[in-house]
Amino acid sequence: MKQLRNTVIRAGLDALYFSGAHHLLRPIFAGVGTIFMLHHVRPRRNAPFQPNHHLEVTPEFLRMILAHVRSRGIDIVTADEMHRRLSQRDFSRRFACFTFDDGYRDNRDFALPAMREYDAPFTVYVANDFANGTGHLWWVALERVIASTERIDSTIGDTAIRLDTRTVEQKQGAFSLIHDLLRGLPDDRDVARELDGLCARYSVDESIISAELCLSWDELKAFATDPLVTIGAHTVSHCNLAKRSEEQALQEITFSRTQIEAVLQRAVVHLAYPYGDRDAAGVREFAMTKAAGFNTAITTRPGMIFPENAEHPTALPRISLNGNYQTARVLPVLTSGAATALWNGFRRVDVT
Ligand SMILES: [Zn+2]
Structure with missing residues (x-):
C-alpha cells in the first residue's frame, strides 16, 4: 500500500493508469x-x-x-x-x-x-x-541540438559529455541525461549559459524559439x-x-x-x-x-x-x-x- 501510494503521488496520472491502480x-x-x-x-x-x-x-x-x-x-x-x-x-x-x-x-x-x-x-x-x-525555452533548444547532430561532445557544469546521438534511442538517452544535468545545476541562469554554448557549437539558433512558439x-x-x-x-x-x-x-x-x-x-x-x-x-x-x-x-x-x-x-x-x-x-x-x-x-x- 505504501509503495502504491508513493507511486501514485509521485507520478500522478500516468502511474495511476499504468499501475492499474485506477481500478482501486x-x-x-x-x-x-x-x-x-x-x-x-x-x-x-x-x-x-x-x-x-x-x-x-x-x-x-x-x-x-x-x-x-x-x-x-x-x-x-x-x-x-x-x-x-x-x-x-x-x-x-x-x-x-x-x-x-x-x-x-x-x-x-x-x-x-x-x-x-x-x-x-x-x-x-x-x-x-x-x-x-527573448526567453530561453532551453528544453526545446536541447531537443533541436540533439536532433541536429550524431554526436555530442561537451561539458555540462563539471560533467564531461561524450555521447553518440545517431539513433532515436541514443537521442532520447542523451536528452534525458543532459536534461537532468541541467535541472540539477545550482542556479538556473547556468542552464541558459550551458544551452547558449551547446546551441553555438551545434549551430542551433535558440534566439528564434520563443518568438516562434x-x-x-x-x-x-x-x-x-x-x-x-x-x-x-x-x-x-x-x-x-x-x-x-x-x-x-x-x-x-x-x-x-x-x-x-x-x-x-x-x-x-x-x-x-x-x-x-x-x-x-x-x-x-x-x-x-x-x-x-x-x-x-x-x-x-x-x-x-x-x-x-x-x-x-x-x-x-x-x-x-x-x-x-x-x-x-x-x-x-x-x-x-x-x-x-x-x-x-x-x-x-x-x-x-
Ligand atoms: Zn512553464
Missing part, C-alpha cells in the same frame, strides 16, 4: 475539483525524436477530455471562480479548471477553438520573456480580450524561484505581474510556478505569492483539490494531461466519481 482508486475525482495542466495543444508531428512530447496534446484529445468532463456534469470554471469557491468553501458542485503554462501560440490557434466549442474558460500563464521573444505581447492583447481567457503570471524569465534569492524571486513575481497588467490592462491575480515541483516551489514561494497578493498559485505537484486545499490557495496541485498517454482509457481515471475508503489512506494535501 475510483474516487480520484472524489475531491471537490481538479486543475488540469496543459502546455502545447497542436496536431501531432511526425518527427521520430520528440523528447518534449509529454508537453503537448492534440486538439482532438483536448476535445475528448472536455466532452468527458461535461458529460459528468462537472463545472468548468475560471481561476477566479475556483478562488471564490475555495474562499467561500462552496463545494456544492465539483469543478475543473483548465490551465496552460508558458503562453504558446497554439493555445490561441488550437486550444481556444476547442474550449469555445464547450464554452470552457481557461487560464494561460505567461512568462514575460517568452512574450518579449509563444504569443507576443500584441497577440496576447487580442487573445486576452476573449471572454473565456484569463491571463496569469509565470515569472519574468521562467526561472526556478526556489533557486533565487528572496529578493530576486520577489522581483520575478512582482515585475511579471506589473508588466502583464500594464500591457493587457487587467488585473493579474493568478500565478503558475515555473517547473512547479518540490525543487522549484516550496513553503517560501507559497508565502511569497500570497504576500504579493496573488489569489491562487499552482504547482505541478500531482493531486486533486480537496476542501483542505482552501487553506493553501497558493500551493495548489494539478493533474497533468500528459501527451504520451492520449487515450480514451485515461478518461475514467480523470473523472471517476465513486467513493471508496481507500483514498482516505492517502495524504490529500501536500503543502510543505
Whole structure:
C-alpha cells in the first residue's frame, strides 16, 4: 500500500493508469475539483525524436477530455471562480479548471477553438520573456541540438559529455541525461549559459524559439480580450524561484505581474510556478505569492483539490494531461466519481 501510494503521488496520472491502480482508486475525482495542466495543444508531428512530447496534446484529445468532463456534469470554471469557491468553501458542485503554462501560440490557434466549442474558460500563464521573444525555452533548444547532430561532445557544469546521438534511442538517452544535468545545476541562469554554448557549437539558433512558439505581447492583447481567457503570471524569465534569492524571486513575481497588467490592462491575480515541483516551489514561494497578493498559485505537484486545499490557495496541485498517454482509457481515471475508503489512506494535501 505504501509503495502504491508513493507511486501514485509521485507520478500522478500516468502511474495511476499504468499501475492499474485506477481500478482501486475510483474516487480520484472524489475531491471537490481538479486543475488540469496543459502546455502545447497542436496536431501531432511526425518527427521520430520528440523528447518534449509529454508537453503537448492534440486538439482532438483536448476535445475528448472536455466532452468527458461535461458529460459528468462537472463545472468548468475560471481561476477566479475556483478562488471564490475555495474562499467561500462552496463545494456544492465539483469543478475543473483548465490551465496552460508558458503562453504558446497554439493555445490561441488550437486550444481556444476547442474550449469555445464547450464554452470552457481557461487560464494561460505567461512568462514575460517568452512574450518579449527573448526567453530561453532551453528544453526545446536541447531537443533541436540533439536532433541536429550524431554526436555530442561537451561539458555540462563539471560533467564531461561524450555521447553518440545517431539513433532515436541514443537521442532520447542523451536528452534525458543532459536534461537532468541541467535541472540539477545550482542556479538556473547556468542552464541558459550551458544551452547558449551547446546551441553555438551545434549551430542551433535558440534566439528564434520563443518568438516562434509563444504569443507576443500584441497577440496576447487580442487573445486576452476573449471572454473565456484569463491571463496569469509565470515569472519574468521562467526561472526556478526556489533557486533565487528572496529578493530576486520577489522581483520575478512582482515585475511579471506589473508588466502583464500594464500591457493587457487587467488585473493579474493568478500565478503558475515555473517547473512547479518540490525543487522549484516550496513553503517560501507559497508565502511569497500570497504576500504579493496573488489569489491562487499552482504547482505541478500531482493531486486533486480537496476542501483542505482552501487553506493553501497558493500551493495548489494539478493533474497533468500528459501527451504520451492520449487515450480514451485515461478518461475514467480523470473523472471517476465513486467513493471508496481507500483514498482516505492517502495524504490529500501536500503543502510543505
Ligand atoms: Zn512553464
